[in-house]
Amino acid sequence: MDGDIQGIISTIILISLFLMMFTNIGQKLQLMFLTANLKSKLAILEKLLNDALSRSEKLLALAGSKNPKKTVRKLTEFFVIEPVSIEPTDIIRRLAHILDTRRHNVRRILVEDLGEKSKHELSNIEVVLEVTSALNYLYKVVRHYLLLGEKTSNLILVMQLAYLMPTILKIADAYHKSLDAFEKGLPIGDGLGPLVAYRLTYNAPRKPIVEETVYSITEIDGRLVYVVKAEGPGATVGKPGEAIEKLVEKEKGNISRIITVDAALKLEGEETGSIAEGVGAAIGDPGPEKIRIERIATKYNIPVDALVVKMSAEEAIQTMNKKIAEAADKVVEEIKDIIKHRVPKGGKVIVAGIGNTIGII
Amino acid sequence: MDAFTMIQLIAIVLLAILLVFSIFMTERKKKPEIPKRTITVIRCDNGDYETKRDFRQGDFIGKVEGKCPKCGGILRVHSIYVEEIQSAK
Ligand SMILES: [Zn+2]
Numbered sequence: 397m398d399g400d401i402q403g404i405i406s407t408i409i410l411i412s413l414f415l416m417m418f419t420n421i422g423q424k425l426q427l428m429f430l431t432a433n434l435k436s437k438l439a440i441l442e443k444l445l446n447d448a449l450s451r452s453e454k455l456l457a458l459a460g461s462k463n464p465k466k467t468v469r470k471l472t473e474f475f476v477i478e479p480v481s482i483e484p485t486d487i488i489r490r491l492a493h494i495l496d497t498r499r500h501n502v503r504r505i506l507v508e509d510l511g512e513k514s515k516h517e518l519s520n521i522e523v524v525l526e527v528t529s530a531l532n533y534l535y536k537v538v539r540h541y542l543l544l545g546e547k548t549s550n551l552i553l554v555m556q557l558a559y560l561m562p563t564i565l566k567i568a569d570a571y572h573k574s575l576d577a578f579e580k581g582l583p584i585g586d587g588l589g590p591l592v593a594y595r596l597t598y599n600a601p602r603k604p605i606v607e608e609t610v611y612s613i614t615e616i617d618g619r620l621v622y623v624v625k626a627e628g629p630g631a632t633v634g635k636p637g638e639a640i641e642k643l644v645e646k647e648k649g650n651i652s653r654i655i656t657v658d659a660a661l662k663l664e665g666e667e668t669g670s671i672a673e674g675v676g677a678a679i680g681d682p683g684p685e686k687i688r689i690e691r692i693a694t695k696y697n698i699p700v701d702a703l704v705v706k707m708s709a710e711e712a713i714q715t716m717n718k719k720i721a722e723a724a725d726k727v728v729e730e731i732k733d734i735i736k737h738r739v740p741k742g743g744k745v746i747v748a749g750i751g752n753t754i755g756i757i
Numbered sequence: 758m759d760a761f762t763m764i765q766l767i768a769i770v771l772l773a774i775l776l777v778f779s780i781f782m783t784e785r786k787k788k789p790e791i792p793k794r795t796i797t798v799i800r801c802d803n804g805d806y807e808t809k810r811d812f813r814q815g816d817f818i819g820k821v822e823g824k825c826p827k828c829g830g831i832l833r834v835h836s837i838y839v840e841e842i843q844s845a846k
Contacts, residue, residue, distance in 0.1 A: 402762060580814055582795065583837050591836075594819055598802070599833070629817035714839075715795060721838040755837060757819030 423551050430554045434542050437561050438535075444572045445535045448528040451575060455524055459510050459517065467509045471502060472529040492684035515608075516581075516630030520754065523578045523631040527571050527713075534568050570710035577715040578631060583755035585712040588659045588705050590756045591724045593625035593749030596731065602627065602757070605642055609634035616732055618741045619652075624748040631754035637677075637685030640746055641692045649696030652743035654689065655703065655731055658750040659720075662706035669719035670706045671726055678702035679750045689748075701734060703727055792842045800835035801825035812837060 416422040449468060456464035476498050479490040502525075506518055538557065545554035577584050583591065593612075602610035604627065611624045622643050626634030636656075644651050658678035662668060677689040677700055693700045705723045731747060739745045795812035799822050806827045822832040 402765075405765065406761075580812075581817060582812065583818060591818065599819070599831075628819070716838045718838045718840050721836050755817045757817055 424549075427545075427549060427551050427554060430551075430558045431542065431546050434538075434554065434558055434561060437565060438538055438542060440565060441531075441535045441538060441568055444568050445528075445531045448531050448572060448575060451579065452524055452528045455521060455579060456509070459513065459521060461509050463509065467505065468525065468528065470505060471525045472532045474498075474502065474505075474529065488684050488687050491682060495682065495684065514630075516628075519608075519630030519632045520578055520581055523752075523754070524575060527575055527578065531568060531571050534564060534571075538564060566710070570713060573710070574713040577713075578754065581629060581631075581755050582715045584714060584752060585707045585716050585720050586659045586751040587716055587753060587756050588707075588720055588724060588727075589657045589749035589751035590625045590628060590753035591716070591721070591749070592657045592727045592731070593623045593747065594756050595724055595728045596621070596747060596749075597623045606635045606638045608632045609636060609639040611639060611643065616735050619735050619739045620744045621735065622744070622746045624746060625756075626751075626753040628753035628757040629755050631752055633681070633750070633752050635685060636679065636748045636750055637681070637688030640748055641688045643746055644692045644696060644698070647744060649698070650744060651696070651698050651746055652739045653699055653701060653734070653745045654693055655701045655734060655745065655747045656689065656750055657703045657727060657731070657748065658705075659707055659712050660704035661712070662708055666706050668707050668711060668717070669723040671723060671730065672704050672706065673730070674702045674704070676700055676702050678704050679748075699738075701738075703730060793839045794842055795837065795839050797834055798836040798838075799832050801828065801830045801832055803828050803830040805830075806832070807835070 449472075452468045452472075453464040456467055461467055476494060479487055479494060481487060502522060503518065506521060507513070510518070510521075538561075541553060541557050544550070545557065574584065576582070596616075597612040597614045600612040600614055600623075602612055602625075605611050605624075608627045609624065610627045611622050614621050614623060624636050624639045624643070626632045626636070640654060644654075654677075656678040658680065660672070660678070662670075677686050677693075679686045679689065689700065692698075705720060705727060707720055711717060711720065735745055796809050797812045797816050798807065798809050800807045803825065806825045816834055816837060818834050818837055820834045822834060824830070825832050
């Protein structure tokens with residue numbers, strides 16, 4: 397009797413080992429487990445998306461929207477087609493044109509629905525919708541690959557998705573958490589540049605120079621300092637490149653230095669709030685603003701300094717944390733140091749605080 | 758009980774331990790969220806007075822928040838940030 401059971405068990409083990417090794421049952425099982433797991437993760441993504449959608453609708457309804465559902469749908473599905481890149485002539489101008497058109501169109505859709513509102517309120521709503529749109533895109537892409545993998549029994553596709561899923565969920569979670577800051581108009585990590593600009597000028601008048609961008613004039617140790625930042629406290633990054641270009645032209649190139657300050661992505665393991673100095677235009681736009689700084693600096697042979705504060709991608713879009721807020725003061729000291737040592741007395745210098753100025757005037 | 762049955766039993770027990778262990782590990786990965794609060798720092802233009810309070814809707818850095826109780830200068834929002842709440846152990 398004892399021998400019988402033992403015989404049966406070892407036969408079963410042998411047969412299943414054989415099946416696992418020489419047929420594709422093992423893979424089928426793996427595919428089944430992975431898709432089941434991915435479906436539960438997709439449900440988490442869907443929950444985040446639905447929450448973002450309902451919050452966007454609520455925000456629009458509060459702002460006086462006639463049809464929040466329709467506006468949210470329209471703006472979360474809004475897309476931009478990148479310019480042709482195999483013909484590089486004037487690609488930057490074409491890209492800038494497309495980005496401008498996008499901004500104006502989105503603004504127009506909002507104004508049509510909400511009526512005339514303050515610039516800052518519209519900017520904040522726009523960013524909330526942008527975040528919702530990003531979540532919508534993530535959800536749709538993940539769903540697409542999951543369904544495709546399932547439909548074609550493509551284990552490799554499903555496996556890739558399974559390995560990427562923790563990262564995707566982390567990104568989605570960061571986007572979702574950033575809604576909190578944008579809804580309330582709180583400064584975010586990326587607002588470091590504008591915060592430094594604020595700490596350099598405080599209540600000095602903000603003079604408009606180009607679209608959604610302002611500059612202030614201050615004096616540091618006998619040097620005239622132009623401080624450029626986006627126009628706050630709405631959620632906008634402005635056009636710092638164009639502003640710098642205009643200021644340099646206004647001074648006919650008589651600028652000793654351009655100092656750019658921005659938040660930079662830290663590498664895993666680096667300390668949040670640590671400061672690094674380098675050269676070049678510290679600005680993370682798609683290109684049009686950065687190239688303006690580079691071109692104007694090259695035209696008049698003006699050195700460009702870069703000061704960055706390290707933070708993670710999540711910290712950059714969520715409410716500013718204490719480490720970053722404290723780093724701003726250190727950056728201000730460093731800028732003063734640079735100006736004292738590298739700009740002659742009586743010279744002129746431009747400091748640009750790059751980043752999203754939400755919650756910072 | 759012969760050697761073969763012993764090996765089978767040991768294998769089954771080991772597998773069970775492995776299974777429990779892996780489930781335990783994935784469960785433990787979920788760290789509890791640290792409670793946070795958003796602080797608004799208000800400072801006098803003359804730098805002789807500073808106070809902190811919880812963030813209120815409508816606050817932004819640079820907003821005028823009345824007069825300084827010490828020197829009568831203008832109070833402004835100096836900083837807004839999130840802080841982890843230190844839990845008393
Ligand atoms: Zn005072």
